């Protein structure tokens with residue numbers, strides 16, 4: 001049985017050219033990028049080339065890109081580094097939205113315990129942040145706002161137009177989590193107007209364990225780790241040159257094919273959506289009216305029409321060789337319904353009956369046909385029981 005992987009929002013395989021680009025930096029050019037000798041200088045040069053590639057891809061200066069261990073560290077460092085870096089001057093609140101990744105929500109909560117007021121903004125039924133609530137929260141003069149560029153469970157893209165000006169106008173700094181967006185939609189820090197931005201390599205066919213935090217030049221941000229002076233003192237620790245080189249190669253590959261690949265993935269997503277909505281009763285598409293990431297489809301079975309268990313659907317799909325997710329991979333395994341779907345107004349039972357399909361390079365129209373057929377078979381079988 002040929003397996004179908006439809007969980008690219010959880011992670012992606014490393015591309016062969018990425019693996020090839022990284023290989024010499026594990027063995028031949030293994031030097032410490034901080035060493036003064038030739039091996040160290042080679043490693044340093046490769047690291048700085050990787051940084052320049054990533055900076056160019058997001059419209060930043062190389063010095064504004066700090067390598068981290070991934071999206072989670074970038075999100076945590078953004079929130080923690082800003083709360084430490086800003087003089088509090090009586091304005092101690094952090095504003096975020098209810099559908100953020102746990103790496104942002106939990107980081108904000110952690111700072112809540114150290115005296116910062118946390119405002120979690122509601123979202124609209126399509127998953128986009130509620131702008132009236134944002135305007136009200138800004139009237140209180142917050143310190144930091146963290147709003148993701150697109151959601152990892154439903155794909156809703158935050159309409160960023162005007163948001164940065166509104167937030168800066170209120171005197172706050174803006175962080176965005178763009179982990180799911182790099183290589184899927186244009187991500188340019190200047191166009192977005194953000195002060196900080198998180199990205200991660202393993203969502204774009206790069207290696208796991210590396211990401212980056214963009215920190216706009218002049219942003220009052222303080223480091224959260226202490227040690228040697230690597231990454232200009234912003235993220236100490238011996239640099240992982242091989243992973244940085246792989247990250248840069250993956251970003252180059254993703255940007256080189258972005259517009260064609262995004263259109264191809266969106267057409268596969270739409271085809272599966274049509275099949276599921278047409279063939280199965282009670283299917284609700286989460287975030288259908290919002291601008292959505294091209295590779296992501298999230299559906300729920302309306303509990304009032306067609307009660308269903310999301311986890312059982314995933315297990316049955318897996319038995320038929322199909323990998324999908326019942327929510328964000330970072331929270332799957334937990335029986336809690338998705339905080340994103342609850343925030344969008346789904347009932348707990350409907351939210352628990354959800355499946356996320358996320359498309360990638362390996363997927364074809366034949367995959368969609370097979371998945372559509374498998375879903376029909378599984379749902380009918382589960383209903384008969």
Ligand SMILES: Cc1ncc(COP(=O)(O)O)c(C=O)c1O
Nearest residue numbers: 070071072101103152179180200
């Ligand atoms: C939106 C978003 N932010 C952050 C993360 C965490 O990234 P990483 O796995 O690189 O730590 C993820 C991973 O699923 C994500 O989708």
